[in-house]
Amino acid sequence: MTVYWFMMAWVILFGILAQVTSKRVCVGEYLGEEVYEARAHLFMAVVTFAVIVFFAGMRTTVGDTTAYIKMFGDYPLFQNAHDIIFDSSAREPGFRLFSILIKTFISDNYNVWLSIIAVISGICVMYPIYKYSCNFGVSAFLFMASCQFSWMFNGMRQFLIAAIIFSCTDLILKNKTLLYIIIVCILSTIHKSAFILIPMYFIAQGEPWNKRTILFIGCIVLAMLFTSKFTNLLTDVVEQTDYASSVNEFKATDDGTNPIRILVESVPIILAFIYRDNIKDKLTPIIKLSINMSLIASGLYIISKIAHSGILLGRLPIYFSMYNLILLPWLLNNIFDKKEKDLIYFIMIICYFLFFYYQMVVTWGGLSYGSEILNIKYQWH
Structure with a gap:
């Protein structure tokens, strides 16, 4: 796991530097006073993400990379x-x-091809964080520690869509519905699962905990009550998608999304709900959207566990869970006072390090990495 630990160290180092050199910008008003948040400089944001993009582009054998290269x-x-x-x-x-x-x-060199996809994906993830996160360093750390970065190494086609649509956050905030739908339709030619973004666009609009989000929660409850019927419906649907062969191959052992991942990805929405009264007057448009997107991600994770479908539904939350990278740092900054904040940040970092180790080593067996061009071949034993 040497490559991944190096990436983690790089992201932490330059994430800290990005935050230290950040500038203060006005993001709105609260109780009649202007509210300022830190925003990283673009150069530091690019440097922080560069290491992930580099190793993603140089890889030869990680996950499904061999099949893509062929x-x-x-x-x-x-x-x-x-x-x-x-x-x-x-x-x-x-x-x-x-x-x-x-x-x-x-x-015709596959590393050039992989690098182009990695650059597009990396920039599309980095830019919304650079633009909206109140703590770029923490957001970059969460991207690594939550293992969302691994999508750039394994599952790159679907992540390409997730990253591009994440970079289109402004379209949602500015209610440019038609343009958003057109982009989703184009992205669906890369991966058909992109169509889920259209109905979820309307659920994510508006205030947190509005009627649409409550309806979505109701659908999750119904899925829990009628698990067998829901699973049968899911099976019928998946047979018409490009997941069919994967699901048929692994459905006997597919037990849905790991409960630990569900818990980790649900922390931001749980905090937002518990402290909803404390933060309701501080919410900015991006945070309102992030809360709704986080709710959708957690809901899909829960449904994937209920339906024992980690392969199909367990992949869909990536379209929405990246908003946690913006939401969690904002919640920590706005819920806790200065004395509590230092302790909470310390606990958060320790917990995410433990999750990173658990996911990478225990669950994925080290996530082997190979690169012919870099002469690296790491195989977990």
């Missing part, structure tokens, strides 16, 4: 790709076209 190698050049691009029986034509264009006009 797929890229099998793609023809653009002038010979008509049948592959327009094959109606194949899924996700947008990703095929994107990859073929890179192979034809940029490079």
